[in-house]
Amino acid sequence: GENVEQHPSTLSVQEGDSAVIKCTYSDSASNYFPWYKQELGKRPQLIIDIRSNVGEKKDQRIAVTLNKTAKHFSLHITETQPEDSAVYFCAASGSTDKLIFGTGTRLQVFP
Amino acid sequence: KAGVTQTPRYLIKTRGQQVTLSCSPISGHRSVSWYQQTPGQGLQFLFEYFSETQRNKGNFPGRFSGRQFSNSRSEMNVSTLELGDSALYLCASSLAGGDGEKLFFGSGTQLSVL
Numbered sequence: 001g002e003n004v005e006q007h008p009s010t011l012s013v014q015e016g017d018s019a020v021i022k023c024t025y026s027d028s029a030s031n032y033f034p035w036y037k038q039e040l041g042k043r044p045q046l047i048i049d050i051r052s053n054v055g056e057k058k059d060q061r062i063a064v065t066l067n068k069t070a071k072h073f074s075l076h077i078t079e080t081q082p083e084d085s086a087v088y089f090c091a092a093s094g095s096t097d098k099l100i101f102g103t104g105t106r107l108q109v110f111p
Numbered sequence: 112k113a114g115v116t117q118t119p120r121y122l123i124k125t126r127g128q129q130v131t132l133s134c135s136p137i138s139g140h141r142s143v144s145w146y147q148q149t150p151g152q153g154l155q156f157l158f159e160y161f162s163e164t165q166r167n168k169g170n171f172p173g174r175f176s177g178r179q180f181s182n183s184r185s186e187m188n189v190s191t192l193e194l195g196d197s198a199l200y201l202c203a204s205s206l207a208g209g210d211g212e213k214l215f216f217g218s219g220t221q222l223s224v225l
Contacts, residue, residue, distance in 0.1 A: 006153070032211040043115075043201070043216040044154070051211060089154060093210050098144070098167040103153035 002027045002094040006102025014110055019077045021105045023090035026071070032093040033066060033073045038104075039086045047088075048075070080109045113138065115204050115217035123223045129190040132220045134202035136183050140215070142166075142208025143185040145177060148199040148219070157200075160185050161208050189222075197224045 003026040013019050025033075034049035050057045050064045050073065057064050061080075066073040073092075077084055090102040116135040124130050136143050144167075145157040156169035160179035177187045183204075189196055199221050203214040 009151075034213070036214075036216075043218050045216070046213050049211075049213075091154075098156055098159055098169075099214065100156065101146070101154035103151060 002030075002092075002100045004090060004092050004100045004102040006090050006105060008105060009103065010106045010108070012108045012110065013080050015080060015082060017080055019080050019084070019107055019109075021075045021088055021090065021107070023073050023075075023092070023102050024071055025073070025092040025100070027092065027094055027100075028071065030071075030092040030094065032099075033064070034091050034099070035064060035075050036089045036091065036101075037086045038089065044089060077107075080107075082109050082111055085109045115202060115215050117200075117202055117217035117220050119220060120218065121221050121223075123225065124192050125225050126192055126194060128192050129188065130192060130222060132187045132189075132200055132202075132222075134185045134187070134204075134217055136185070136202075136204030137215055140204035140206055141183050142205045142212075143179060143183065144203045144205075144208070144214065145185070145187050146201045146203065147171075148201055149197075154201065157187065159208055166208065192224045194224050197222060 005024045031052035036044040037047045038044040063076045087104045091099045142161045144159040146154040159167040163179045179185045199219045201219045203216045205212040
């Protein structure tokens with residue numbers, strides 16, 4: 001069945017360092033890969049997304065890369081700040097357009 | 112524009128009871144999806160409704176059901192509650208639920224089953 005694996009489950013970095021979260025998907029028909037950020041006690045919100053016809057997308061300190069051959073995609077956050085602390089979810093569109101989410105990565109940025 | 116509204120915010124029930132959760136999508140959005148969020152399991156897809164019809168369904172038992180009304184508001188029902196049903200239930204709306212559409216999440220209903 002459709003599956004999205006996400007690693008690591010927790011990630012601690014020093015303020016100013018970079019953070020990388022990786023996801024692997026199983027459905028070769030997936031063509032849309034969003035990332036959601038959920039701050040403590042709040043709703044998940046879309047922070048960046050990428051489609052299968054693009055290999056990389058950047059938005060200020062956040063970038064996402066996609067390797068369709070290997071079925072991998074990753075979130076890169078540079079110059080991390082304490083407000084980046086949250087749970088990050090990757091997702092991949094399934095064969096029936098529903099989004100399959102990963103299990104989440106808890107990122108902690110220490111000042 | 113008002114966001115996605117879920118009610119109630121918190122619920123405490125006992126095993127065997129049933130519960131109904133409500134979700135009002137953003138005005139103009141016709142697709143509503145439901146997710147179960149538990150620690151370590153991420154967001155697990157329950158089902159999606161579009162134009163009052165269930166269009167997609169996840170791998171949950173039949174105790175989990177839903178419906179959508181003509182104004183796009185959606186309800187989710189869980190019957191014969193089990194301890195393992197304790198979770199945050201999130202709904203998300205989008206314009207038409209098509210591939211690549213941004214999902215807007217509600218704040219969720221935190222369900223505790225005792």
